[in-house]
Amino acid sequence: MADYKILFTGSVCSGKTTAIKSLSEIETVDTDAKVSDSVIRRKQRTTIAMDYGVLELTDTAKLHLYGTPGQERFRFMWQLMMSDLVADAEALILLVDNTRTDPFKDIRFYVEEFRDYLVKRRLVIAVTHADVRANPDYNYYMNELKRMGLFTTVLFIDARDPADVLKLVKEVVGRREKTVDWQALAEKLSGNSTVPEAVAVPEEVADSGAKPVSLIDAAINTRGITGAMHLGADRKVLSSNVASMQSQALLKAMVNLVSALEQKAAFLGNIDSFMLCGEEQETLSVFVEEEQALGMCSDKGLSLTVVKQQAADLLQWSRDND
Amino acid sequence: MIELLEAVDELDFIEGCCLMQADQVVFSTFPAERRNHETIAKKAFNYVFQNAAKLRSAHDEAHLEIGEKRVSGFLLEGNQILICLSSKHTNIVNVRNNVRELHSGLQQQAQIV
Ligand SMILES: Nc1nc2c(ncn2[C@@H]2O[C@H](COP(=O)(O)OP(=O)(O)OP(=O)(O)O)[C@@H](O)[C@H]2O)c(=O)[nH]1
Numbered sequence A: 001m002a003d004y005k006i007l008f009t010g011s012v013c014s015g016k017t018t019a020i021k022s023l024s025e026i027e028t029v030d031t032d033a034k035v036s037d038s039v040i041r042r043k044q045r046t047t048i049a050m051d052y053g054v055l056e057l058t059d060t061a062k063l064h065l066y067g068t069p070g071q072e073r074f075r076f077m078w079q080l081m082m083s084d085l086v087a088d089a090e091a092l093i094l095l096v097d098n099t100r101t102d103p104f105k106d107i108r109f110y111v112e113e114f115r116d117y118l119v120k121r122r123l124v125i126a127v128t129h130a131d132v133r134a135n136p137d138y139n140y141y142m143n144e145l146k147r148m149g150l151f152t153t154v155l156f157i158d159a160r161d162p163a164d165v166l167k168l169v170k171e172v173v174g175r176r177e178k179t180v181d182w183q184a185l186a187e188k189l190s191g192n193s194t195v196p197e198a199v200a201v202p203e204e205v206a207d208s209g210a211k212p213v214s215l216i217d218a219a220i221n222t223r224g225i226t227g228a229m230h231l232g233a234d235r236k237v238l239s240s241n242v243a244s245m246q247s248q249a250l251l252k253a254m255v256n257l258v259s260a261l262e263q264k265a266a267f268l269g270n271i272d273s274f275m276l277c278g279e280e281q282e283t284l285s286v287f288v289e290e291e292q293a294l295g296m297c298s299d300k301g302l303s304l305t306v307v308k309q310q311a312a313d314l315l316q317w318s319r320d321n322d
Numbered sequence B: 001m002i003e004l005l006e007a008v009d010e011l012d013f014i015e016g017c018c019l020m021q022a023d024q025v026v027f028s029t030f031p032a033e034r035r036n037h038e039t040i041a042k043k044a045f046n047y048v049f050q051n052a053a054k055l056r057s058a059h060d061e062a063h064l065e066i067g068e069k070r071v072s073g074f075l076l077e078g079n080q081i082l083i084c085l086s087s088k089h090t091n092i093v094n095v096r097n098n099v100r101e102l103h104s105g106l107q108q109q110a111q112i113v
């Protein structure tokens, strides 16, 4: 009996739980909980520990499917899984939600997080939600990944469609398991499909019952963030809960500086972020977009990569709930 | 001094660095085509560290991402500032760790200059 393991990872909402449910023949172990905090209200359920499912490929080959929780605050689980449960997995499948503002930012983040894990195994990138937003397209991904020095397989899938997710499995184990009848498997799993029959109602509309909370509330519920300041297009403070006068003044100074530089040095490109750190100091960071800006105070122990990812998530959340 | 800056330069993800005292450049290895980044970095880090000092905060490290690049500023003893240029896609920790390594050496050297 050959046992294969595959690990799915990717940002919140990228479709990890859905992909595993699409493939699994057993009732999947899912540890989804109702999204109780305000961080991501657009989503009804989120995975808090991990997903697990099993699929019999042939009489002699079994596939175990694992999924990480997406929210950054459950990140300790990733390490736990990598060092134990999925230490012997064949491949890491990175699900990338094509509707994110910058899917490549997500790719960079996860490749960095799983860097050591990837030394010994394959990475496959699976782009999801492309039915909602088609761009960036396949060619764009290939070019951009080449530029990043990442030579890897990219597949566009709908995580809700078993036949699509099965393509990923074939990509990973197909060469070793030659006797699998992929067609028959797809038919057998077709009952797992959650692709809506009719035209899908866009999620934003469907969820409009949930009252959006402010960006500040969302920030405060994110691990390691102790204060936040939300600024509008004119770089004036819309709302803030930064307690210390010192941090408040510094964040404002940083925003002023970025605004000044934005005008003078536009030819060098956009200023995405400005971060200020110190051995014993809270990390202060400022992230600017055309329509809004975000100032954050976070725990000095939090890695700057994580701070950046959190800010990107929050800004995206704020745009979605505008 | 110059040797030390060249040592920083050997870390190949650091594309250039520059040491400032007050608002004067003591020495720079910034490539000519990146002089604009140097100018921006000088202004930005001087401004932000001055503000931090005024507000009695001990922040001594700053990173500014602009276009595809990142400039990082480290406040050294004697109010010198070391500025490094790197691609924003490299890990900040690499920049920090390697610069920190040279930090103490730079502080000693800074007294000689
Ligand atoms: N339109 C569309 N919806 C998708 C696709 N893949 C997943 N979804 C939907 O996206 C939503 C989120 O999917 P999940 O599987 O819960 O996401 P997750 O990655 O497990 O998220 P966390 O557990 O919170 O990290 C679900 O409503 C899915 O039905 C896709 O390719 N297209």
Ligand SMILES: [Mg+2]
Residues within 6 Å of the ligand: A016, A017, A018, A032, A046, A047, A051, A069, A070
């Ligand atoms: Mg999930």
